Amino acid sequence: MEKHPAEEFRNLRAKYFSIANKHGFDKAFYILETDREKNHFNPQVYTGLLSELIFYNEGCDVMDLTPTLDCGDHCDFRGSYNNNSARFDVTSSLTYKDLDTYSDYQKKGQKYYIALIDHDSKKIDRIIDINFPFCKECGGHLINIVLIGDTKYTNNGTPTQSQQIIEMCSQDISHKNYIKEYEYFIPSMNNEIKNSKGFLQDEISKKHGINNALFFGKLINDKIHACGHEKLINSGSIDDGDWSTELFWMSDMVDSILPNQFDTSLWY
Ligand SMILES: [Zn+2]
Ligand SMILES: [Zn+2]
Structure with missing residues (x-):
């Protein structure tokens, strides 16, 4: 039976994260590249997996990252940032990111950051603080x-x-x-x-x-x-x-x- 694409992605994520934890990031990156060719990953899947692996590699110690189950709350990792608990949404492009999609979670007190990944340098480009106060009159930012x-x-x-x-x-x-x-x-x-x-x-x-x-x-x-x-x-x-x-x-x-x-x- 065909798996749902989101479920497929979550399984792949778990696979590379566990390789990274057990055998190191070099191995995880290597297996990702081999799988990409062997299994013909579509570009979105590959880009998503690579971004998350780059972020996990660079941030796991400094930001105390733990991968989440990624079930629709726009949070790929939990960790800490600026001495506070933080949720990170990892991406290589800001084009389709929408600030309003985080609002419900932020109103419950969660701090969200967008981690922008640069695929050329294979590094975190920047971490964007999107925790703006909400307008008391209309709920805007x-x-x-x-x-x-x-x-x-x-x-x-x-x-x-x-x-x-x-x-x-x-x-x-x-x-x-x-x-x-x-x-x-x-x-x-x-x-x-x-x-x-x-x-x-x-x-x-x-x-x-x-x-x-x-x-x-x-x-x-x-x-x-x-x-x-x-x-x-x-x-x-x-x-x-x-x-x-x-x-x-x-x-x-x-x-x-x-x-x-x-x-x-x-x-x-
Ligand atoms: Zn995600
Ligand atoms: Zn307003």
Whole structure:
């Protein structure tokens, strides 16, 4: 009788994990490669098994990993991370990952992390913390962002600039919490683009976004997951266009739940 694909996968997982435990990871990787050719594993099965084996190998001691039965709760391993008990979902691509699939378990107090595996280097690429607080009004995800204002001038010509840190709801921008405001003079995104000829705008946004997220994250002693600024839309000139808010950088997974662009009502 044909086995259900999910059951087949679970049996294979158990096979390689037990080889790894008994005979070491080199042996487990070797048998996986031989089986792959002999049994013509389909690419998804092979990719899944390889990812989990790479994660288990690199993390078993540092994260005290135990493989789970993998029965639909998006948890491939239990272990510990940042001194807390943690559940890990292992993958080699974030494309089909959906933050909402973890919410029910997270609301029961479980901490979830996505372990992104790089198959070229056969290493853990990064571990993504997806434990955002939930919005009390609608259950959406609350995400810390920094909004970076452009330089403005008072009536007597004094330049001013402000940065606002806001906790933003992924489902409704009116569900927001003000965290803090700063008045640093920092280059605006528009200036960065002007001053960096030859670089792709995506690269500049990413670099500028990560730098600001780290800088303001340190100040509030928390993580910042997106950076936004004011952007003129519907026009080329300041006189007849509309201002919008554009998030020019978002971290992993947050980019799948926050809108790229919205109105300016988020600013205080
Ligand atoms: Zn799984
Ligand atoms: Zn909300």
